[in-house]
Amino acid sequence: MRRPLVTILGLARLARLAPALVFFVAGSTGAEVRPSSDDYELQCGAPPPGHAFKGRRDYRLMRSNAKDLIDLENHGRFHIDTAIKQLRSGANINSGVMNNLHFVLHKVPNDQRALSVLIEWDAAGGRDKDYASPACYFTWARQFAPDDPSVWIYGGYYFYRHRDLAQAQRWWERAVALDPSNAEAHYNLGLLLADTGQYDAARTHAWAAYQAGYPLPGLRNKLQVAGQWRDPPATLQ
Numbered sequence: 001m002r003r004p005l006v007t008i009l010g011l012a013r014l015a016r017l018a019p020a021l022v023f024f025v026a027g028s029t030g031a032e033v034r035p036s037s038d039d040y041e042l043q044c045g046a047p048p049p050g051h052a053f054k055g056r057r058d059y060r061l062m063r064s065n066a067k068d069l070i071d072l073e074n075h076g077r078f079h080i081d082t083a084i085k086q087l088r089s090g091a092n093i094n095s096g097v098m099n100n101l102h103f104v105l106h107k108v109p110n111d112q113r114a115l116s117v118l119i120e121w122d123a124a125g126g127r128d129k130d131y132a133s134p135a136c137y138f139t140w141a142r143q144f145a146p147d148d149p150s151v152w153i154y155g156g157y158y159f160y161r162h163r164d165l166a167q168a169q170r171w172w173e174r175a176v177a178l179d180p181s182n183a184e185a186h187y188n189l190g191l192l193l194a195d196t197g198q199y200d201a202a203r204t205h206a207w208a209a210y211q212a213g214y215p216l217p218g219l220r221n222k223l224q225v226a227g228q229w230r231d232p233p234a235t236l237q
Contacts, residue, residue: 044136047143048106056144059110075104080113087121097121098128105137109144115154123161134158149179156188168192176205183212190219199228207232 050056062072083100087093101121104114115138122134138155145151156171169192175185190205206219211232223229 047140
């Protein structure tokens, strides 16, 4: 059974961040040139080497054996949980958080909890010149696990926050292609499409998100305010 995508941000926290996302999108002029995925690969260079003996490991497989499970639990307890405490205390945001997140992500590039905390750290204004930008960690995660929808969902959210709508759309479209039943991917992509006036496509993704059980009404409300909401056809109900 596939494990549900559970982020440290959580649905309620994601909802509280949503107004900031809409502000960034509304303020975009569309004139700024952003790197493509290939450009990020060139800018970011080679990914960190991983564990000295085990190399880089896939988060989705870390529960498959006892040794990896112990590492996963230790990563969470001693590094991710510590990063969360540092981030939310505000006392060590620019020197402690990335030290812990990098420790995890250079070993497990697609660690979902670490990637979600990376987003939260960036949203809080975190900066650390001793480490690469969050965009690089998402690029390395995508290179390592190109078939992992969660990587594309988190990366899309990061680029959406930074007004790189073309990049965010590519990442969320890839997440949907990899997992057509993923409610979160459909919902996020629908929000972006609605914000950019692509209402027919936004409505299609809204139908898919709600059919898959997505609980937040924001996308439907946005389409209703724009006069663009329609009930799904009978074949989808």
